[in-house]
Amino acid sequence: MKFLNHIQKNIFYISAAIAFLVSLNSCGIWDPADARKVSPNAQERVKKNLEEGRGITLGGALGGGSKTNYQFASSNPMWRATLEILDFLPLSNVDYSGGIITTDWYNEGTASDESIKITIRFLSNEIRADGIKVIVHKKKCNIKQKCIVKKISSALEYELQVAILKKAAIFEKEYRRKTRKKRPDLKP
Numbered sequence: 001m002k003f004l005n006h007i008q009k010n011i012f013y014i015s016a017a018i019a020f021l022v023s024l025n026s027c028g029i030w031d032p033a034d035a036r037k038v039s040p041n042a043q044e045r046v047k048k049n050l051e052e053g054r055g056i057t058l059g060g061a062l063g064g065g066s067k068t069n070y071q072f073a074s075s076n077p078m079w080r081a082t083l084e085i086l087d088f089l090p091l092s093n094v095d096y097s098g099g100i101i102t103t104d105w106y107n108e109g110t111a112s113d114e115s116i117k118i119t120i121r122f123l124s125n126e127i128r129a130d131g132i133k134v135i136v137h138k139k140k141c142n143i144k145q146k147c148i149v150k151k152i153s154s155a156l157e158y159e160l161q162v163a164i165l166k167k168a169a170i171f172e173k174e175y176r177r178k179t180r181k182k183r184p185d186l187k188p
Contacts, residue, residue: 076096076125077127077167077168077169077171077172077175078122078125078126078127078131078132078164078168079096079122080167080168080171081164081165081166081167081168081170081171082101082120082122082132082164082168083101084167085160085163085164085167086101086103086118086120089103089104089106089118090103090104090106091103091104092104092117099121099122099123100119100120100121100122101119101120102117102118102119102120103117103118103119104117105117105139106118113140113141113142114138114139114140114141115138115139116136116137116138116139116156117136117137117139118134118135118136118137118156118160119134119135119136119137120132120133120134120135120160120164121133121135127165127168127169127172128165129161129165132161132164132165134156134157134158134160134161134164135151135157136151136152136153136154136156136157137149137150137151137152138150138152
């Protein structure tokens with residue numbers, strides 16, 4: 001029994017010593033950087049390291065692709081157009097990654113017991129009629145505050161879709177014009 005306790009203690013010390021030596025081995029020899037060759041600006045160092053292929057990313061370590069394509073709401077003309085068209089309405093849900101914009105219940109004041117809610121679903125980033133779906137819900141409440149909510153098909157759906165597509169086409173045209181000014185080698 002004493003022999004087993006002695007072996008357990010020795011195994012612990014030996015494994016701790018091995019772990020310590022391995023961690024020291026990974027440190028390498030200290031190599032001071034030459035201030036004349038290395039920029040003090042962190043952004044420049046990062047750019048240089050990326051160009052040289054140094055560094056590691058979580059996606060790269062897990063075997064993911066080396067290129068990353070970020071899309072932001074400000075670069076999507078359909079998204080921008082929709083937000084501009086609906087700017088008079090209070091928004092209750094805006095989810096760019098999910099591709100949905102939902103307004104809050106809105107009442108113009110013409111009928112105090114009726115209000116509408118508009119949901120815009122983005123099915124594509126391309127400016128196409130089938131790339132966007134407009135859904136209108138109507139809520140009608142009685143005096144006892146019992147409300148009925150129905151999905152309605154109205155001309156408002158079509159009008160909103162056309163207005164968003166027109167505005168998105170304008171945004172896309174402006175973007176292409178600006179891009180051609182910056183890079184004249186690009187074809188229209």
